[in-house]
Amino acid sequence: MRLSTxxxxxxxxxxxxxxxxxxxxITLNSIAERQNISVHYLEQLFASLRKAGLxxxxxxxxxxxxxxxxxxxxTVGDIIRTLEGPLAPAECVIDDENHECDNxxxxxxxxxxxxxxxxxxxxxxxxxxxxxxxxxxxxxxxxTYMYYI
Amino acid sequence: MRLSTxxxxxxxxxxxxxxxxxxxxITLNSIAERQNISVHYLEQLFASLRKAGLxxxxxxxxxxxxxxxxxxxxTVGDIIRTLEGPLAPAECVIDDENHECDNxxxxxxxxxxxxxxxxxxxxxxxxxxxxxxxxxxxxxxxxTYMYYI
DNA sequence: TTGAATTCTGATTAATTTACTTGGGATTCG
DNA sequence: CGAATCCCAAGTAAATTAATCAGAATTCAA
Numbered sequence: 001m002r003l004s005t006x007x008x009x010x011x012x013x014x015x016x017x018x019x020x021x022x023x024x025x026i027t028l029n030s031i032a033e034r035q036n037i038s039v040h041y042l043e044q045l046f047a048s049l050r051k052a053g054l055x056x057x058x059x060x061x062x063x064x065x066x067x068x069x070x071x072x073x074x075t076v077g078d079i080i081r082t083l084e085g086p087l088a089p090a091e092c093v094i095d096d097e098n099h100e101c102d103n104x105x106x107x108x109x110x111x112x113x114x115x116x117x118x119x120x121x122x123x124x125x126x127x128x129x130x131x132x133x134x135x136x137x138x139x140x141x142x143x144t145y146m147y148y149i
Numbered sequence: 150m151r152l153s154t155x156x157x158x159x160x161x162x163x164x165x166x167x168x169x170x171x172x173x174x175i176t177l178n179s180i181a182e183r184q185n186i187s188v189h190y191l192e193q194l195f196a197s198l199r200k201a202g203l204x205x206x207x208x209x210x211x212x213x214x215x216x217x218x219x220x221x222x223x224t225v226g227d228i229i230r231t232l233e234g235p236l237a238p239a240e241c242v243i244d245d246e247n248h249e250c251d252n253x254x255x256x257x258x259x260x261x262x263x264x265x266x267x268x269x270x271x272x273x274x275x276x277x278x279x280x281x282x283x284x285x286x287x288x289x290x291x292x293t294y295m296y297y298i
Numbered sequence: 299t300t301g302a303a304t305t306c307t308g309a310t311t312a313a314t315t316t317a318c319t320t321g322g323g324a325t326t327c328g
Numbered sequence: 329c330g331a332a333t334c335c336c337a338a339g340t341a342a343a344t345t346a347a348t349c350a351g352a353a354t355t356c357a358a
Contacts, residue, residue: 001150001269003238003262005346011258027304041347047306060355061303076261089152108285109160112225112276113152119268120150127261136257154317176333190318192335199335209326210332 006083009037010045014079017055018071018129019136025064045083052082071129080124087124088117155232158186159194163228166204167220167278168285174206174213194232201231220282226273236273237266 012035020026028046032039046065049055054074055065067074081087088094090113161184169175177195181188195214198204203223204214216223230236237243239262 001152001156001233001236001238002240003150004344007150008239008258008262011261015257025304029304038347040349043306044347050306057305058355059305059353061301062356063304063354065305084150087150089150090157091151107288108164108281109157111284112160112273112281113157115272115276116269119272120265123264123268124261127264132257132261135260139256153315174333178333187318189320193318196335206334207326208324208334210330211327212325212333214334 001089003080004084005041006045007080009035009042010049010079010083011076013037013042013045014049014054014067014074015129015132015136017065017067018074018133021067021071025058025062025066027064030064048082049079052078054078054082067129071133074129075125076127076129076132077121077124087120089113089120093117150238152229153233154190155194156229158184158191159198159228159232160225162186162191162194163198163203163216163223164278164281164285166214166216167223167282170216170220174211174215176213179213197231198228201227203227203231216278220278223278224274225276225278225281226270229273236269238262238269242266 013031016031016035017026028039028042031037032042046055046057050057050065053068056068057063057065077087086094090110092110093113162180165180165184166175177188177191180186181191195204195206199206199214202217205217206212206214226236235243239259241259242262
């Protein structure tokens with residue numbers, strides 16, 4: 001039940017973009033360097049993210065990528081589902097497909113897979129990139145914050 | 150984020166055992182037939198389940214497997230973690246291992262993986278084999294139940 | 299207007315994991 | 329004894345993952 005590198009790198013890269021939101025396009029090279037990911041691999045991920053409408057690209061020199069929307073309108077769920085496909089522990093609980101079950105007891109286990117699916121999606125859909133930025137700032141301003149107590 | 154067949158078959162097979170709990174040993178052959186799984190593959194899964202103490206084996210003719218404990222004391226989480234390893238979306242949130250993070254922002258994403266891990270484990274730990282039996286009986290006694298209304 | 303910096307596209311590949319299969323050995327009941 | 333069963337270790341084919349490779353297309357800036 002691991003996420004693949006697609007989902008993990010994708011969230012990191014999108015968080016990286018979110019930290020620079022409003023400061024113009026960010027190059028994949030710089031993301032790759034900061035996050036320690038191969039540029040070419042990032043290109044593949046960003047092709048998907050762009051097609052899904054989560055980022056916009058600016059081509060040519062001084063180009064790069066920017067978030068399509070503000071960080072508070074993009075969730076971790078949007079990113080992971082774009083890169084990994086539906087977050088379901090079994091095929092029979094992927095909503096947009098109809099996978100038949102011929103076993104009589106299938107529905108009992110199917111109910112379980114459905115609960116797992118729902119709880120995962122609830123968590124990732126409840127976290128926005130803005131939430132991540134806030135967490136990041138809390139960590140990094142902890143010392144400063146102490147002065148005010 | 151799919152469960153592998155190990156986890157899925159394992160839950161089905163253990164549920165099969167639970168339905169016959171108290172009726173003596175059940176052979177892998179019969180489980181394999183009912184659940185449509187290869188016997189030899191089931192053998193591998195039951196080797197793990199036995200080592201984890203979830204089932205007991207009775208060798209020789211008329212042998213088979215029984216649950217080590219009553220269905221209400223075995224959770225879906227016990228089964229899945231035994232067969233799939235820790236239910237964590239990323240290595241850095243596996244509790245019993247120490248995986249280092251060198252990126253500064255790692256902790257932000259790590260927090261997310263931790264939330265996903267916790268929500269998955271909460272769900273699977275809250276479902277016992279007895280719960281599954283109850284669900285199963287509800288489904289199958291629906292018609293009978295109607296006569297009493 | 300040229301060259302460097304970038305995104306974009308499609309193919310290829312190496313490593314890993316998954317989902318078994320194969321081939322036997324050990325044990326126990328009837 | 330022999331059939332039924334669990335037990336064990338290795339092998340394997342297919343799929344997936346995680347990239348890499350090669351180069352075309354676009355744009356900015358000097």
